[in-house]
Amino acid sequence: MRKILILAVVLAVALAFIGTALAVPPGKTVEFKGGPMGKVVFVGKKHADAGMKCNNCHPKIFKMKKGADKITMKDIYAGKFCGTCHNGEKAFKAKANCKKCHKK
Ligand code: HEC
Ligand code: HEC
Numbered sequence: 242m243r244k245i246l247i248l249a250v251v252l253a254v255a256l257a258f259i260g261t262a263l264a265v266p267p268g269k270t271v272e273f274k275g276g277p278m279g280k281v282v283f284v285g286k287k288h289a290d291a292g293m294k295c296n297n298c299h300p301k302i303f304k305m306k307k308g309a310d311k312i313t314m315k316d317i318y319a320g321k322f323c324g325t326c327h328n329g330e331k332a333f334k335a336k337a338n339c340k341k342c343h344k345k
C-alpha cells in the first residue's frame with residue numbers, strides 16, 4: 242500500500258514536470274490511419290504550444306494509450322474526441338478544414 246502511494250506521488254510529480262517542460266504528449270506524435278482522406282498526425286507539441294495541458298485531453302477526451310479510442314468523423318462532428326475543440330470555437334472547425342488534419 243505504502244509503496245503504491247509513493248509510486249503515485251512520484252508519477253504525479255513526473256507528469257506535472259513533463260506538463261510544463263515538454264511537449265504534449267511528451268514530444269510525441271500520434272498517427273491515425275484516417276481512411277480514404279489520408280492519415281492524420283496528431284502533433285503533441287503544437288497542442289502544447291497552443292496552451293493545452295494534459296488534463297485538457299486526458300482522461301476525459303482520450304485515453305492515454307494509442308489506439309484505445311475508436312475515433313470516427315461522426316463523433317468528431319458531434320463534438321467528441323478532436324471535435325471537443327475543433328468545432329470552430331476553441332480551435333479550427335473540423336467540417337471545413339479536412340486537409341488541416343488529413344494528409345495524403
Ligand atoms: C489536445 C489533446 C491532448 C493533450 C493536451 C495531451 N494529449 Fe496525450 N494523447 C492525445 C491523443 C489524441 C492520444 C492518442 C489516443 C488514441 O489513440 O486513442 C494521446 C495519447 C497519449 C499517450 C499514449 C501514447 C502511446 O503511444 O500509446 C500518452 C502517454 C499521453 N497521451 C500522454 C500525455 C501527457 C503526459 C500529456 C501532457 C503533457 C498529454 N498526453 C496531453 C491527446 C492529447
Ligand atoms: C482540448 C482541445 C483540443 C483537442 C481535443 C484537439 N485539439 Fe487540435 N488544436 C487545439 C488548439 C487550441 C489548436 C490551435 C488553434 C488552431 O489551430 O485552431 C489545435 C491545433 C491543431 C492542428 C493545427 C496544427 C498546426 O499545424 O498549426 C491540428 C492538425 C490539430 N489540432 C489536430 C487535432 C487532432 C487530429 C485531434 C484529435 C486526435 C485534436 N487536434 C484534438 C485544441 C485541441
Ligand code: HEC
Nearest residue numbers: 273274275276278281312313314323327335336338339342
Ligand atoms: C481535427 C482533425 C480532423 C479534421 C479536421 C478532419 N478529420 Fe477526418 N478523421 C480524424 C481522425 C482523428 C480520424 C480517425 C482516424 C483513425 O482512427 O484512423 C478521422 C477519420 C476520418 C475518416 C475515416 C473514418 C470515418 O470516420 O469515416 C474519413 C472518411 C474522414 N476522417 C474524412 C474527413 C473529412 C471529409 C473531413 C473534412 C470535412 C475531415 N475528415 C476532417 C481527424 C480529422
